[in-house]
Amino acid sequence: MGGGNHSTVTEFILTGLTEKPELQLLLFLFFLGTYVVTVVGNLGMITLIGLSSQLHTPMYYFLNSLSLIDLCYxxxxxxxxxxxxxxxxxxxSYPECMTQLYFFIFFIISEGHMLAVMAYDRYVAICKPLLCNVxxxxxxxxxLVVEVCVMGLIGATAHTGCMLRVVFCKVKIINHYFCDVFPLLELSCTSTYINEVVVLCLSLFNILAPTLTILGSYVSIIASILQIHSTEGRSKAFRTCSSHITAVTIFCGSAAFMYLQPSNVSSMDQGKVSSLFYTIIVPMLNPLIYSLRNKDVKVALNKIIEKRLFCISKY
Structure with missing residues (x-):
């Protein structure tokens, strides 16, 4: 991802979230805290799953991958x-901007497809329990994890490849807090029609395909749950899926709002707010959602804490 490609711009200026000086320190502290929680939460989830043998199941294998994706992007x-x-x-700089764009798209697409894989896993566990291990x-x-990465790789390569063909020769101020597709296209002094078609087509696929997979899985899950006669059985099945549904709703809703509309219709200020959800809030909330609302994770965490306390007390 070299920096030439007919562009006369060698660097960009990111406007960030706000230009009000009185808000800068407050926002810095807030997002620093958010990032610390994100790193600690996702690293904690990865470590917990790795150390707890009872969490070595497909559900937590995918959750481990999701936590790694959230941490990276x-x-x-x-x-x-x-x-x-x-x-x-x-x-x-131009190369840094294109690199950030590439990896952001890779991880954001991978996140959507990983959520779909997790929904499919829940479908198999609830609707086909006897065949689950097979x-x-x-x-x-x-x-499935490799396929998720391949989807992210294809999307990131296509978007960034198209962006490298764009000529930036006007203003170099990006009205955003990171290098995203639409804010960059606004700076082009050549036609962006092909780029917008690619964005719309890939966004439709990478948002609608996981969403339809998730919806199809949960329609089947709900149908199976309604056939369970015991109240306790129904409650347990719903608890198993509730964390995933919460994560999916926040992620897909905010991503769809940003990308499934033409760039001339979307307001960049609205886009910034929407982007905050899937770039910052979702990676922070996912480990909290899956830990606070998951009995297995709580039990595994308590066992590890008790084991460590026991080892300390011996010495």
């Missing part, structure tokens, strides 16, 4: 964003 966005709050002019074998789970 929040790291692609937030550190550079924090710099904007403490510097007078937040610049980003359908969701370790090899099958590994292939």
């Amino acid at each position: 929040s790291t692609v966005i937030i550190p550079k964003m924090l710099v904007n709050f403490v510097t007078e002019k937040n610049t980003i 359908i969701m074998s370790y090899q099958a789970c590994s292939w």
